[in-house]
Amino acid sequence: MSHHRFVVCINNDAYPASLELRKLYEIIADEVAEKREQVRVVDESGDDYLYPQALFAPVELPTRTQKLVLQAA
DSSP states (O other), X not given: OOOOEEEEEOOOTTOTTXXXXXXXXEEEOXXXXXXXXXXXXXXXXXXXXXXXXGGXXXXXXXXXXXXXXXXXX
């Protein structure tokens, strides 16, 4: 399985219609965005959007849990 990265939303004050607090999101590696302190987040539709990194905390999931989360998507 390829390495997937996840974050949890810890602040949605500026984006209440787009982000849910305490929700787990998959992120896509984006070196340019990371240099600008942003993260590329995948939403429920499968689309990805840039948000400030400060709105999220990284989450490390066990391999089995990661597999189940990805299957549920």
